[in-house]
Structure formats: C-alpha cells, structure tokens
Amino acid sequence: MDQYLIPAGSSEGEFRDRGSKFVAVLRPVRTEEEALDVVNEQRLAHPKCNHHCYAYRLGPGTDRWRTNDDGEPSGTAGKPILGQIDRVGLSDVMIVVSRYFGGTKLGTSGLINAYREAAKLAIEAGSTAVRTITTRLELRFGYELMGPVMSALDHLHLDMVEQDFAETARVTLELPKSTVPSTLRELKAAIAGVYVEEVDEDFSVPGLEIKQG
Known part of the structure; x- marks a missing residue:
C-alpha cells in the first residue's frame, strides 16, 4: 500500500x-x-x-x-x-x-x-x-532528552532527514506511511524507557513534542 x-x-x-x-x-x-x-x-x-x-x-x-x-x-x-x-x-x-x-x-x-x-x-x-509513500515525523525536545532520543533512533534504525539543534532540538524522520503508527509507539516506548505494550494513543513523553505531516 x-x-x-x-x-x-x-x-x-x-x-x-x-x-x-x-x-x-x-x-x-x-x-x-x-x-x-x-x-x-x-x-x-x-x-x-x-x-x-x-x-x-x-x-x-x-x-x-x-x-x-x-x-x-x-x-x-x-x-x-x-x-x-x-x-x-x-x-x-x-x-x-x-x-x-x-x-x-x-x-x-x-x-x-x-x-x-x-x-x-x-x-x-x-x-x-x-x-514509496512517506510521512514525516518532526520531534522537538529539550536537551535533557537528547540521550534517550538518539539512543531510540539508533535502536530502531531510524535515520534523520533533517536536524536542528538550537534552543531546543528538532529532528525530522521520513517513514513509510503504513509503518507510522507502530513506529511511533516503539519510538515513544524506547525514549520513555517503558514496554511498547504500555504505549497507547494518549501516551506522551514529558518534554517531547511529535508532529506528523
């Protein structure tokens, strides 16, 4: 698809x-x-x-x-x-x-x-x-989350297509459209240090903002 x-x-x-x-x-x-x-x-x-x-x-x-x-x-x-x-x-x-x-x-x-x-x-x-039809995910976060975010990206083998490290950090990912929901769950779980089963649609990581589009 x-x-x-x-x-x-x-x-x-x-x-x-x-x-x-x-x-x-x-x-x-x-x-x-x-x-x-x-x-x-x-x-x-x-x-x-x-x-x-x-x-x-x-x-x-x-x-x-x-x-x-x-x-x-x-x-x-x-x-x-x-x-x-x-x-x-x-x-x-x-x-x-x-x-x-x-x-x-x-x-x-x-x-x-x-x-x-x-x-x-x-x-x-x-x-x-x-x-391939792709969707972009933009991650914005404070530098206190730099370690967990970079570790999660490496663990999930996700490449950054854009990055900007100013007052706050911003990285952009480009993913196959159908994989976005599952990858988003895995990403949040890895950054938060919890099991993926604990992540639902309302789950959020303090200090992390994710935008799709």
Missing part, C-alpha cells in the same frame, strides 16, 4: 501506419503543471503536427488522471494512451503522442491502434522504479 510504480526516466516510441507517423514521448511528472509543460514542449518540437494527444496519471490512487484527443475523433487517442499506462500500472507519468499526417485517413479503429501502439512503444523503451 505504500508503494506504486513510476517511470525511471524519459523514453520515446514511434509508430507508423499508411504514411502517418505517431511520435510518443514519456516523461516522469509529479503535477498537472509539469504534465502540461510536456505538451507545450512537444508542440515546439513538432510544429508540423496538428495533433498532440496525451494522457497522464498522477499519485498512488486512481482519481488523478486526464486524457485529451486534441482534435482527433473522441476516444481515439487519449483513452488508448491512458489504457497503456494503466496496463502496466504506471503513475506519475505523462505520455504525449504527436501525429504527422501521411495523407491517408486511418479511421476510428486505425487511430485507436496507432495511438495505443505508439504509447506502448514509449513505455517499453523505458524502465520503471518504485515510489
């Missing part, structure tokens, strides 16, 4: 049918703005193309996506591209397919096949990676 598949980098693919050329580019993206920037990039890269069709999917869920047929018959371009993204389970990805018209109309089925195949080739030309 904490992980999902993403592209490891950019890739490209090209499909030809009856003189028309379909040039597909795949880009890793994290936001809609980044995704739409890819469309503008391809409009500049392929000014002779009348159609720059695309699909993107963002994040770990299934609700952040968009398709665009950019003037092609409805459902013949964006949806087939998205279908290839979903076929391999990718997210945080944008695919734009730019079409060079070859003089022969391909028909609905021909267009669907062409956009699908171009997207598929771009995906197959690249590689994938795994993104």
Whole structure:
C-alpha cells in the first residue's frame, strides 16, 4: 500500500501506419503543471503536427488522471494512451503522442491502434522504479532528552532527514506511511524507557513534542 510504480526516466516510441507517423514521448511528472509543460514542449518540437494527444496519471490512487484527443475523433487517442499506462500500472507519468499526417485517413479503429501502439512503444523503451509513500515525523525536545532520543533512533534504525539543534532540538524522520503508527509507539516506548505494550494513543513523553505531516 505504500508503494506504486513510476517511470525511471524519459523514453520515446514511434509508430507508423499508411504514411502517418505517431511520435510518443514519456516523461516522469509529479503535477498537472509539469504534465502540461510536456505538451507545450512537444508542440515546439513538432510544429508540423496538428495533433498532440496525451494522457497522464498522477499519485498512488486512481482519481488523478486526464486524457485529451486534441482534435482527433473522441476516444481515439487519449483513452488508448491512458489504457497503456494503466496496463502496466504506471503513475506519475505523462505520455504525449504527436501525429504527422501521411495523407491517408486511418479511421476510428486505425487511430485507436496507432495511438495505443505508439504509447506502448514509449513505455517499453523505458524502465520503471518504485515510489514509496512517506510521512514525516518532526520531534522537538529539550536537551535533557537528547540521550534517550538518539539512543531510540539508533535502536530502531531510524535515520534523520533533517536536524536542528538550537534552543531546543528538532529532528525530522521520513517513514513509510503504513509503518507510522507502530513506529511511533516503539519510538515513544524506547525514549520513555517503558514496554511498547504500555504505549497507547494518549501516551506522551514529558518534554517531547511529535508532529506528523
């Protein structure tokens, strides 16, 4: 539940049918703005193309996506591209397919096949990676707790991603989202010097403030 598949980098693919050329580019993206920037990039890269069709999917869920047929018959371009993204389970990805018209109309089925195949080739030309969904924990404490906190972090093999030692100490951890409740219990128990079974949702360590987010 904490992980999902993403592209490891950019890739490209090209499909030809009856003189028309379909040039597909795949880009890793994290936001809609980044995704739409890819469309503008391809409009500049392929000014002779009348159609720059695309699909993107963002994040770990299934609700952040968009398709665009950019003037092609409805459902013949964006949806087939998205279908290839979903076929391999990718997210945080944008695919734009730019079409060079070859003089022969391909028909609905021909267009669907062409956009699908171009997207598929771009995906197959690249590689994938795994993104972990994380949550940050910020620990603030007085220096009297420095020893117990550092000992607990070492004992639980937790690495600090940020630290600030000013008037009070502050350290930040980044944990896989699903492990936060159990790790938080173990952390409080280790700092307080009690058994983890003694730690419930209301348990607090005097002098220690923990924020999630």
